[in-house]
Amino acid sequence: MSTVRVEPRDKSWTLTKVVAVVVAILTAGYMAPWAVAAVRDVxxxxxxWVNLLLGWTIIGWIIALVMSLRAQRLVVVG
Structure with missing residues (x-):
């Protein structure tokens, strides 16, 4: 009795898979300063906007990160 295997017609290269995973990780990290700022309520x-427009430069991304880590404004209630 013979076995039949079904395979995709076009196989993607291993390099393509690695690049896809790396791009996905970098994309998630690209907007990380904005996520930090939103979570910290600054x-x-x-x-x-700084992250979106200038984040592609390393300096712009670092500036956005520093902005997201700045001190929060506190309000004394009561």
């Missing part, structure tokens, strides 16, 4: 829209 003014995050400025961080969003």
């Amino acid at each position: 003014k995050h829209w400025g961080v969003f």
